[in-house]
Amino acid sequence: MERIPILRMGKFLLITIQVDMHDTTALALQDDLMAKIARSGARGVLIDISALDVVDSYIGRMIADISMMSKLLHARTVLVGMRPAVAITLVELGLSLRGVKTALDVEKGMELLAAALEDGDAADQD
Amino acid sequence: MLAQSGLTDLLRNQTKQLHAQWMAELAAGLRADSRIGATELSEQTGEFLRILSEAAREGVWDGPQSPQLRPVLSFLDEVSRSRAIRGFTPEETATFVFSLKRPVFDHLRRRFEADPKTLADALWTATELIDSLGIHTFKAYQRTREEVINRQRTEMLELSTPVVKLWEGILALPMIGTVDSARAQTVMESLLERIIETGSTIAIIDITGVPTVDTLVAQHLLKTVAAIRLMGAECIISGIRPQIAQTIVQLGITLEGVTTRATLADALALALRRSGQTIAGTRPS
Amino acid sequence: MPPIRTDWVEVRAESDIVHARQLVRRLSSEMGFRLVDQTKLVTAASELARNTVVHGGGGRLSWECIAEEGREGIRLTFHDCGPGIADVQLALKDGWSTGKGLGMGLSGTKRLVNEFEIESRPGRGTRVTITKWK
Known part of the structure; x- marks a missing residue:
């Protein structure tokens, strides 16, 4: 079974989904990611789906789950690069992924994570 | 059948006279028109009669639904289409076909003067044919208008959403x-x-x-x-x-x-x- | 009116869900569907293919490229011989779910297409037919 690579970039992890995923690939990604966050102490996760032309409720659920699970491990998740047609379809399907932070592209997602990290650290010191 | 052969004979052997009479009829009905020139109109009517006589040659036709009329119908599609786009009214477009009635009727009356029963049959055959062609023309006209309206609607949608x-x-x-x-x-x-x-x-x-x-x-x-x-x-x-x-x-x-x-x-x-x-x-x- | 093209494929294993998506993407793109409509139909097919595999224990997807009244469309039928659904009306409500997902499966799928029909009886399997017009 193919696995989605998880790249480490400083305090953040980057996942670029480029293939039409099998359901089990998505499950494995979730396992791998949680293990990696715990091991590396990463504070943020970027999920880049700019290459995906379909996101159904299963993948939607995986993204929402990852976001909630990461939060428990003290890491924020930002979903980046969703295509217009995919966004329209997800909304029509009834999935607005309200708990998930989003950004236009990897760069803007990275800025969002960095800013959140600063705010968070400042709050921790209070 | 004598009545039908009368119509077939007219279409096949007296195309030229019929064409001239039809043109006269059209000219009387329509004022000088910038949307279509006399030459183009004459070519259109000539071509139509040629295709119609061709269809008549194929033998006995069994009513307006007869498959041999197909080339005639598709020619009419084209005529209606171009007229709808040029802004002709539905009446003007349908007149193209209906104005053929008088020349055809005149001819049939002369030919079957002595035989009222055959004359009635022949007139009926001709009426049925020309009416169905007229209705077809009208439908094709309407279809084209709908296409035009749909296209304009799409264009308007795009125009009305400036980001x-x-x-x-x-x-x-x-x-x-x-x-x-x-x-x-x-x-x-x-x-x-x-x-x-x-x-x-x-x-x-x-x-x-x-x-x-x-x-x-x-x-x-x-x-x-x-x-x-x-x-x-x-x-x-x-x-x-x-x-x-x-x-x-x-x-x-x-x-x-x-x-x-x-x-x-x-x-x-x-x-x-x-x-x-x-x-x-x-x-x- | 008879379909322009028609065929069917097996939807048994999990990899068939991916194949169903790819098949529907190819058909809708060949027929010149707008990108948004392609995406909606592919997503709907993905939801229904997963239902067929996970809940129906496998089945088949029949597809037709159709044309009627001057419009063109794609009709997909997912058919399984699984346990069926006892209360179809309930299953069509938002939030209803038996498996993984967000409970948007059937009701959400219905919103992605123009026509949606479901026939199901407990123990007799389920047949879902969806149509999307260009």
């Missing part, structure tokens, strides 16, 4: 007029596409020019806001007039989680602040 760049990273969509489902969909798609093209992080939808906001319009707005957020941008709705604010609440629509402002200017100010930009006056205060 403009207000500032670096800030897009605005000023909506004007009544919003229906088709329009809301086009609007949403073009706004989302422009967000990607320009890399904008904030989109303002201004509804100052939308006369009424009902549940349907509100639903479309909410969907657009949700889709924009999924893509990683932010949406502000501006131009909510007092009576619209009242309607929204009275209808029980919740625009929860949606940032709204009274005017486009307020929305722009908010967008600038959120994107960390400021406008400074040039005159020192």
Whole structure:
């Protein structure tokens, strides 16, 4: 079974989904990611789906789950690069992924994570 | 059958006379017309008679549905099409075929003068044929008009949804007029596409020019806001007039989680602040 | 009116969900569907293919490219011989779910297409037919 690579970039992890995923690939990604966050102490996760032309409720659920699970491990998740047609379809399907932070592209997602990290650290010191 | 052979004979052997009489009939009916020249009209009628006589040659036809009439019908499709596009009225277009009646009837009357029964049969056959061709022409005309209307509708939809760049990273969509489902969909798609093209992080939808906001319009707005957020941008709705604010609440629509402002200017100010930009006056205060 | 093209494929294993998506993407793009409509139909097919595999214990997807009244469309039928659904009306409500997902399966899928028909009886399997017009 193919696995989605998880790249480490400083305090953040980057996942670029480029293939039409099998359901089990998505499950494995979730396992791998949680293990990696715990091991590396990463504070943020970027999920880049700019290459995906379909996101159904299963993948939607995986993204929402990852976001909630990461939060428990003290890491924020930002979903980046969703295509217009995919966004329209997800909304029509009834999935607005309200708990998930989003950004236009990897760069803007990275800025969002960095800013959140600063705010968070400042709050921790209070 | 004698009656039918009378018509067939006319179409096959006296095409030239028939053509001349038909042209005279058409000329009497229509004033000088800039939309179609006499030469073009003559070519059209000539070609039509040629195709019709060809169909007659194929032998006995069993009524207007007969398959041998197919080339005639497709020729008429073309004629109606070009006339509809040139702005002919439906009557003028149908006249093209119906004006053939008098020359054909005249001929049949002369030919079967001595035999009233055959004459009646022949007239009936001719009437049936010409009427069905006329109706076909009319239908084809209508089809073309519908195509034209649909195309114009699409063009109008595109025209009525101008997405403009207000500032670096800030897009605005000023909506004007009544919003229906088709329009809301086009609007949403073009706004989302422009967000990607320009890399904008904030989109303002201004509804100052939308006369009424009902549940349907509100639903479309909410969907657009949700889709924009999924893509990683932010949406502000501006131009909510007092009576619209009242309607929204009275209808029980919740625009929860949606940032709204009274005017486009307020929305722009908010967008600038959120994107960390400021406008400074040039005159020192 | 008879379909322009028609065929069917097996939907048994999990990899068939991916194949169903790819098949529907190819058909809708060949027929010149707008990108948004392609995406909606592919997503709907993905939801229904997963239902067929996970809840129906496998089945088949029959597809037709159709044309009637001057419009063109794609009709997909997912058919399984699984346990069926006892209360179809309930299953069509938002939030209803038996498996993984967000409970948007059937009701959400219905919103993505122009026509949606479901026939199901406990113990006799389920047949879902969807149509999207260009």
